[in-house]
Amino acid sequence: MPTTLPRLKCISLLNCFPKQTLTNNNIKQIHAQLITNNLNSPKLFSKLTDYYSSTSSNPNILNSIFYYFHPPHLLLFNTLIKCTPFNHSIHIFKTHFSKQLIPFDHNTFNFILGACARSPSYPTLKLGTQLHSLIIKQGFGSNVLVPTTLIHFYANNRDIKSARKVFDEMPDRNVVTWNAMITGYCSLKDGNEKNAVNGLCLFKEMLMVGGSEVRPNDTTVVCLLSAASQLGMVEIGVCLHGFAVKVLCKVEDDVFIGTGLVDMYSKCGCLESALSVFRRMKWRNVLTWTAMTTGLAIHGRGEEALKILYEMGSDGVKPNETTFTSLLSACCHAGLVEEGLQLFRDMEGKFGVVPWIQHYGCVVDLLGRNGNLNEAYDFIMEMPISPDTLIWRSLLSACRIHGDVVMGEKVGRFLLKFKEKSSEELAHKSEDYVALSNVYASAGRWDVVEVVRKKMKVKGICNQSGLSSVQTLSNDTL
Structure with a gap:
């Protein structure tokens, strides 16, 4: 230039x-x-x-x-x-x-709805609803791009019913429209399997419609693989794998489908299948490597996960923050203390990735699980950023497991100093009191347990009752 x-x-x-x-x-x-x-x-x-x-x-x-x-x-x-x-x-x-x-024209509403979709919140949802009314009033709903963006907007703002209503009212739909609706269902990972099932049912309808305008593509398959992993149904994932090979392309040639398959097989417990897809892929991005390391991490194969990390450099891929979160989690579950600490040191020194609060939390969890409570406490006190309540709770839990009442008392004081600003935080405060009383109970100090419980009553902090659910054959939750 x-x-x-x-x-x-x-x-x-x-x-x-x-x-x-x-x-x-x-x-x-x-x-x-x-x-x-x-x-x-x-x-x-x-x-x-x-x-x-x-x-x-x-x-x-x-x-x-x-x-x-x-x-x-x-x-x-x-x-x-x-x-x-x-x-x-x-x-x-x-x-x-x-x-x-x-x-204004249809592009104006398309771009402004796109902006609303990128910043989901309740005020944004209200604004988008007003824009929807304006679109109907000015007659731009007949352009397929505008209602498709509306679906994307409603789905991103977690109003899936409104998104489906727009979808059902559209006289003409293209593959982007179908993908927007399927993505909306599959992206709602709130523990409700119904949305994932709806996404898969919609894919079945898409196949029945047929035609070149609604031919499934790689985006469709990636979203559905996410639904299969949410449901934990590897048989659906295998069918999608076969569909991709038969209709779209070789999975090793498509980095997005390949990454989706690695993630799906890992979450469904088929690690060997995940590794097979991973090894055969010609191109792998940071998401592919992260999916593979996460899969190894959640199944307790920490040493293999670390080995994958050091292979990334030779493939020309730099790990990101999510990659290190997965790897540090793997070290926690596998009990690899020295490896985890070295990995944390290498984050910024070797890979140039600045640690976030969750990375510090993983190290505290790693040290706490191994019984290195004093090291964990010193690590927290030397953190360059302020520790949050989750980090202190992790250490308090470790104190209870290892029966260290002195350290538990010290950590409990830090936790109880945090000011509660909402009803949700007040509920967490009850957990802190209960956790502290459990530390005393594990050491047999029942007199102190009684003092802690009385403090809860005086401050009006109620312990949350437990809840269990049973799913029947008719999918009703009791």
């Missing part, structure tokens, strides 16, 4: 060069050339907006491009909504909706 740009070179750069190859300085030069040469083409400035968004998070630059045109141009307005952060997109949309200076 030259440091200075010849006249009119900016047009070829915008049309030919991928935006990842241009620096912010290059884009500013292109911007200057467009203005200097009076190239007031909305299409060119739309591309410029897209390029700026990839190198700078400053919305003021993007705003200046939009307001450069008088009157405002719809293409630039849509690009601005697509490229700016969620809150800024909403503000721009509301401002121009009230002014009614721009006649």
Whole structure:
């Protein structure tokens, strides 16, 4: 890339060069050339907006491009909504909706709904519902892209019933529409298997519809593999594996399907099948390696998981935070104390990954399970970030298991100092009192147990009652 740009070179750069190859300085030069040469083409400035968004998070630059045109141009307005952060997109949309200076089209609603889908929350859901009403009122629901994005929006905001209602009311659907609805069902991993079953049933309907417009693709299979792993039904996963090979491609040639299969087989307990798919894959990304290490971790094969990590470098893949969480968890379950501590030290020193709070929590759990309670306590006190209640609870649990009343009392004091700010946190506070009383009980100090229980009564902290559920043959939960 030259440091200075010849006249009119900016047009070829915008049309030919991928935006990842241009620096912010290059884009500013292109911007200057467009203005200097009076190239007031909305299409060119739309591309410029897209390029700026990839190198700078400053919305003021993007705003200046939009307001450069008088009157405002719809293409630039849509690009601005697509490229700016969620809150800024909403503000721009509301401002121009009230002014009614721009006649919106289906792309406007597609991009604003996409922004709402990327920032799920209750206020976002209410806003999206209002946009849905506006779409119906202005007649944009007939364009297949808009209701498809609506499905994606409702599903991301966990309103699966509204998503299904939009889906059922659509006269025409393409493969993206079906995938959006199936993904919505399969992504709701809240312990309710009904959603995963609904996703699989919808796939059956998709096959019955047939046609080139609704032909399942790799996205469909990846989502359904997630549903199979949620249900723990390896037979469904095997059928999907066969479908992918027969209809789509060789799984070793598709990194996404291959990764989905590794994850599914691992979670269903078929580690050898997972390793077989993993070894045959021609391309593996960080998600593939993480899925494999996680699978080995949850089945207690910590040493193999660590071996996989050090193979990643030779494959040109750098592990991420999730990879290390899985590996440290593997060390915890396998009792590999020295290996786990070395791995934690290597995170930042060798791999350049800064530890998060969950990584510190894994190390505390690792030391606590092995009975190294003093080391765990010192580790917490030396943490560069403030430990949360989960870390202290982990150490308190270890104190109870290993019968260390002195350390348990010290940790219990730290836990009880945390201020409860909500009813949910108050419920956790009861757990802390109970855990502390259990530490005393395990050492036979019943007089102190009585003191702790009396403190709970005085403060109005009630112990939560236990709950068990039994699933009948008719899938009713008792």
